[in-house]
Amino acid sequence: MAGATAPLLGLEKKSLREQALSALRIAITSGELEPGRHLVETELSDMLQISRGTLREALRQLEQEGLLSAGPRGRLSVRHLDAKEIRDIFAVRAALESLAARTLCELPDRVQVTASLRTAIEAMAAAAEGSLEERIESDLEFHRTMCRLTGNETLLHSWESLEGSIRMSIMFAGLERAVSNMSVDRHYDIVTAIESGDASLARQTILEHMDGAAANLVS
Amino acid sequence: MAGATAPLLGLEKKSLREQALSALRIAITSGELEPGRHLVETELSDMLQISRGTLREALRQLEQEGLLSAGPRGRLSVRHLDAKEIRDIFAVRAALESLAARTLCELPDRVQVTASLRTAIEAMAAAAEGSLEERIESDLEFHRTMCRLTGNETLLHSWESLEGSIRMSIMFAGLERAVSNMSVDRHYDIVTAIESGDASLARQTILEHMDGAAANLVS
DNA sequence: CGACAGTAAGTTGTCAACCGTCGCCCCGCA
DNA sequence: TGCGGGGCGACGGTTGACAACTTACTGTCG
Structure with missing residues (x-):
């Protein structure tokens, strides 16, 4: 016992x-x-x-x-997701992450933030040779980190509430299709945008990233 | 009970x-x-x-x-909220609602949508003479309706998950301070922005609305 | 008088067994 | 063929209990 x-x-x-x-x-x-x-x-x-x-x-x-x-x-x-729901999920995700990006742009210690993000990207690069699951995991970790670094607990919590749906979207679309969203370069674009401090550029970068990702999944 | x-x-x-x-x-x-x-x-x-x-x-x-x-x-x-948390909550809320506004702008049948929203505003106007609770209720109902009308269930769900926190923010700040955010005019501004179909104007209107609301609560 | 050990009470995590009800399926009967 | 039951599966909800752990209290001893 x-x-x-x-x-x-x-x-x-x-x-x-x-x-x-x-x-x-x-x-x-x-x-x-x-x-x-x-x-x-x-x-x-x-x-x-x-x-x-x-x-x-x-x-x-x-x-x-x-x-x-x-x-x-x-x-x-x-739950069973259809294409529209996936697009909807990614629209909300984009809204949350663009807030994250904008917030990070306005942070005084952007240097430390971007350093953390670069580390996360390196983890992605390292996983690039690994299994599909590892690649997905490191990708989500990057985006989660972005939210966490804002220091906005509510934002992080909302994102995490969505994480399950995001994972379901990925599974629904098929892992192969999903990994094509995980280009290291495109993630570097996000970080450089944040680094520049240009909030609307950062926002735009995220929106395009997510738009592309969603389109890719439901193509 | x-x-x-x-x-x-x-x-x-x-x-x-x-x-x-x-x-x-x-x-x-x-x-x-x-x-x-x-x-x-x-x-x-x-x-x-x-x-x-x-x-x-x-x-x-x-x-x-x-x-x-x-x-x-x-x-x-x-839970106990401090000023920063309230600002954070309203930042997320703003992100969600600005997505809602942008989405509504791109809807083909905007006429019906704006009609529903105007009805909601009228309810607010009617409640303007009522109790503080009623005014708050009708205000939240307006914003919830906005999310619902997008047809994006995920967005609506995320907003509703936040609703409790929003209500706590209002309570924390005091009802009197909160009602000053419920000007009928400012809500009409949102609807007209949506009606115009100008997504970035609608977004901007919401962001300012929420920014003002948050500032008002934690002043 | 103060420190300390030991005990008692309070609270959560978890479990097992149980009841009532609702909806579905199948069967028997007309 | 069609209808009424009966049985059964599953869920909402309840009760009562127990272990583990905290906290508070208390009595004793140095």
């Missing part, structure tokens, strides 16, 4: 709810749980070896993140 | 969890639960007459909406 019960998925640090959250997020954004699939609470709680109550808390959160959609009578299923 | 058994004609549409959610949202944004106040699960579940499990689901959601902040070991308390 005191010893660990059956090995969950190798996660052993946070609350069970958060572990379940991660596990489900991964299962969904990796396609292990196909879009449209109906989720049965007892089935999942059994699978994850957690109680229904704990699971339900996690499910509620996933629902709010937009990974799950609620049908009649509370039946949850994995 | 005492939703005891009133089966006949029962239009009890929402689940207990959602009812609790509303009740708590109201309690917080009305100041009944002061910022910083530590919430005890058993106390609340007792107060709301729901079980701890159901309550916890609601709390998780409020936490994600930014109304509650988690302390060490999961202890929740009512």
